[in-house]
Amino acid sequence: MPSPDPTAARVFRAAVIGSPIGHSKSPLLHAAAYRLLDVDCSYSAIEVDEESLDAFVRDVRSSPHWRGLSVTMPLKSAMARLVDHSDHLSQVLGVVNTVVVEDDGGGCVLTGHNTDVVGVANALIGAGVDTAERAVVLGGGGTAAAAIAGLARLGASSARVVVRRPEASAGLGRIGAELGLDVDLVEWRSAGAAVQSADVVISTLPPRAADPLAGELVDSGFRTQGTLLDVAYDPWPSAIAAAFSSAGGTIVPGLDMLLHQAVEQVRLFFPDTPQDRAGVLNVMCDAVGVPRR
Structure with missing residues (x-):
């Protein structure tokens, strides 16, 4: 039996998982980064839906060459329970959107991270936001938890979180307390007033879910000098982004958040590969046809 060639390239594997997943731009972003870095991945x-996630993770553990997973809705909370370890921030949030897969010699070890936090913070910083004194988060799911952490990273001391059922989102208050940020849960009927008084708004709602709120803002004659980050990027501009822009505000597309968190994912998947973060970000921008950041 011939000896294996030690110089033969090893083909690594990574993927984005979720449901639905056909719209994801992550394959374009990661492929561009790996070409730049000369990584064979x-x-x-x-x-993958919630019912099939356990089986998928078992398959990853038993298959060779996996380096990482990008995890999107609706799997972020469920994945946090399936990894072997999580970094501190992911433990606080209870939400994982990035899984690093390593072979420790005795089998695969899965470590959870949350790069959405970096994505939120860096997308806002790139738009000129250096602090958020009157911050509002729309929605109460896993991405809202990352938004709270991103605001804390920017030095915010408080945030209003607008949700349909405050009792179901009580965990966000605990997360805020652990991160040094006071979270005020507000019922959805107050969404319009909350947005109009904010200097930073982060919408974590699914595509089109904020359309009725956008109509309410337009009808009210809404004006603002604030900044909106809408994590939904398809379709773009969203109705709420269009309303915010026409009212004089600054809009940050969810694609910016996706770009920044993807740069961090590549670093985590291949920590031993020298990386120029700005260079990786630029080739990712080119891959999806947006101006370099």
């Missing part, structure tokens, strides 16, 4: 989009 395939990256695909795989449809």
Whole structure:
């Protein structure tokens, strides 16, 4: 039996998982980064729902060459329970959007991270936001938890979180307390007033879910000098982004958040590969046809 060639390239594997997943731009972003870094890694989009997640993770553990997973909705909370370890921030949030897969010699070890936090903070910083004195988060799910952490990273001391059922989002208050940020849960009927008084708004709602609120803002004659980050990027501009822009505000597309968190994912998947973060970000921008950041 011939000896294996030690110089033969090893093909690594990574993927984004979620449901639905067909719209994801992550394969374009990661492929561009790996070409730049000369890393031999395939990256695909795989449809995985909550019912099939356990089986998928078992398959990852038993298959060779996995380096990482990007995790999107609706799997972020469930994945936090399936990894072997999580970094401190992911433990606080209870939400994982990035899984690093390593072979420790005795089998695969899965470590959870949350790069959405870096994505939120860096997207806002790139738009000129250096602090948030009157911050509002729309929605109460896993991405809202990352938004709270991103605001804390920017030095915010408080945030109003607008949700349909405050009792179901009580965990966000605990997260805020652990991160040194006071969270005030506000019922959805107050969304319009909350947005109009804010200097930074982060919408974590699914595509089109904020359309009725956008109509309410337009009808009210809304004016603002604030900044909106809408994590939904398809379709773009969203109705709420268009309303914010026409009212005089600054809009930050969710694609910016996706770009910044993807740069961090590449670093985590291949920590031993020298990386120029600005260079990686620029080739990712080119891959999806947006101006370099």
